Amino acid sequence: MGIVHLAHDADLRLVALKVLRPELAADADFRRRFTREAEAAGRVARFCTAPVLEAGLDGDIAYLVTEYVDGPDLASVIGAQGPMNGANLEALAVGVATALAAIHQAGVVHGDLKPSNILLSAVGPRVIDFGIARLAGATDTTQSAVVMGTPPYMAPEQADGRPATAASDVFAWGGVMAYAGVGRPPFGTGPAPQVLYRVVHHVPRLDGLDEQLRPLVEQALDKDPARRPTAQQLLDRLLGRESATPALATRMVSDSWTPLMPAREAPPARRLRVAPVVAVALALLVTAGTLAAWRPWDRPTTARPRTSTTTTVTATVTTAPPATAAPSPTGEQPARPAGDGKALAESDTFVTNAYDTSVPVHVRILSLERKGD
Template identity: 50%
Template sequence: MSGQQPGRGSAPQIFQPLAADDPTHVAGYRLAAKLGAGGMGKVYLSYTPGGRAVAIKVIRPEFGDDPEFRRRFAQEVQSAQRVQGLFTAPVIDADTVGQRPWLATAYVPGPSLADAVVAHGALPVETVLLLVAGMAEALHVIHGAGIVHRDLKPSNVLLAADGPRVIDFGIAYAADATSLTGSGVTIGTPSFMAPEQAAGSRVTAATDIFALGQVAAYAATGTPAFGEGTSHGVLYRIVHEEPDLSRVPERLTELVTRALAKDPEARPSIAEIIALCQSANAETVLRRPEDWLPGSVAADITVRTAAPPPERTPPPPGYTPTAHAVPVPGYPPTAPAGPVRGRPPTAPTGPAGAYSPTVPASPTPPPGAPARMHTPAPGPFGPQNHTYQQPRPARSGKRSLLIALAAALVFGVAGGGTAYLLLKDKDEQTQGSGSQGDRKGDRSGSGSGGGGGEGGGTTPGASTSPSPSTKPEPEASVFRGINLTAGYHLTLGDAEIRPQQGEDGGYELSYDTGGYLDSETTGGSLVLLDAGQEGSLAACRADTRYATNVYVDKLSQGRQVCVTTGTGHIGLVTVRGFSSEDSPSTYMTLDLTVWRNAA
């Protein structure tokens, strides 16, 4: 899931220097070089505090701005953390809720299959058999975690000294429902898609089997099974025509042919794929020698092993090499996690750079105690996510507490005196106004002369009411392409309106799992405008067909709903679309115009 391929070419620059627009740190990870870039983001080389190389993929901001992508991305990251196969690059750290989502995997010092074939040509049959068998084992653990890869292709298969590594599983699924792809763009590489994926139909584990057959044909021949060219032409051939397997070696023909069946049900299972590899092998058992790759490809591994050394980062003040190690609270980055329910959890940040001297990670130790290095539970490649903390003196903490209490007392006295003076002054004005009215009433009722003299009230012809002023209309704030998932709600008063978990709790606008939009704030209401009726602030103010909920089955693309909140805001919802039937989540895409304090 790391995207560690450096790009295709006869002599690719493996470790690219950081450009001006590249970050120097991601969370606490200091970046050493750029490994590559793709449609989902950029990949950088970094190191754990113990010196283990990691690949960090930083997601493009366009995807990070989409709440549905973030929800799916968090789900896929948690699922990927359960994938601990021999032929996958383990996910060791991630942040799914920060400004720029990212994830870190173990760095694999090997070229991608795409780079190896471009630079050195097709691979020998024995190598292809070991390659396919390893990829099949990787798919076995990936599918076991509930993930369909969806984008299995040569650039997502890395060739390590001890076998292949499948990466980037699940990211295509996270991107598939974003506003960037809602206009008909399909996530995936055309040359390695399955027919059902190209046609926009339901994607299953069998989809990855088809891609595995395409990767096998590519590795054995050096060209895609359905040719190259425009994406539309390739996709048409995948759906309607048969692959060109004339150059596939005979020992691989049955394996590739069965995997490339148009009908997903006719494709072999993973166990059958491995059995086919065994039967095509000269021996009954697949043995993976150290030199399973051709010498020219193995030489590329040596080059990638010589990664730029990590820069030495000085430890925080107070850290000593003899510090005691204690577990840090929270979950370790490699701990298995269950499926996401609702809002994505906050993932841990990186290692030493995340040091914060003012926020202790554990109870303050007694004075004179040595500094502690907090180390989470070790992952498969040793401890990760080190956070260094300098103990704070206990006496200093007590002194700060006394200062804070004294300041609160001073402000409390000052504030109380100010409030008393204001209330006293207001009370005197009220009493004076009342006595004036009483005196005026007494005079008018006494019948004595001189009613227009001193103390008789206002001057004739003068007005006591302020002159009326025209209140300007509130400005409209527009939020486009919101994916509102069932069980989530929107708050119109938020500066940046994003779906938040919860459907029952007095929310201003929620998508109830019962299949309706709901307005639960006290005094809140909804109005479904007529088809073809143009929504506006004036239309929402004038329409009185109030309701507290509107069922989604009454909505279609282009329909509009007025929302009036109990907090005084008015919103106009414009429906843009709904999730597909095979989508694992139910959501609606909408545009929202908000006029704050307009009710």
């Protein structure tokens, strides 16, 4: 549909700038639809998505600005590292379902959910490009259904030429989870007509998929859209709750997610730069010890005793080392962090901020609380 540029906004924050093909913006019907769809996409809550920050028409240029997600897409990670399992597969299922719930609540249909439209950030999966496929399809009613989606993840109704719906997105969720869990799409690969025939007439191949996730994936891949769960129902069943909010699900995903980055050096424009407080927090976690992964969907049983350890750290951070801070003009001593003054450990260190400037920080660990074995 166009070209995606890495750009920055007025505050020097990285953003993704999507510039659509000029011939699209030249079409009057497309311009009307673009304005309506872009406004709807802008209302999508940012839970597990790359939110739309701005959209508009500049002459014959239609553009979308979205939050920049620093991380590889799911397709490249599975291709390089193989299928996912355990907590990360469960977190992926929850994260993508959360994104679909937020997208559908805003009245938007993704229309082309697939592994390459899911980016794996440091805090969990993020779904991008929601509503883009519908914009493309709105310009030419003679285009085939194959153009309106990606065959291995298209629902049977899309293969029959009908428009994508929220139920179609749920079907695609099932296909993506099967791909992530076993390393192949549930209806195989090959020429588009063959794949679409299998989508419509064959049962999905799910052998090897995690047994806890498989029943829900099977429901999502039902040929009848009316029998598929909604995105919200997916979320509720994954988390074992009657009504799980997207905010709660996003927090759970971030807490249990282990970043999956390919073993490669990132280009300079994508190198992650941590703010001082974030860098100090990471250092504190390493200093404090190993934190247990939180898997909220696991229900503890007496047959499987819990042996995890949780460490809680209370610390304060100042941007100038108190030991060398000069007195104020009034003669008062520099403010010390709150607490009883008895630090278990403290250290002066330096971190690099977003402007490649070395910033001195002073870390004081005031208390540690250990729970579990």
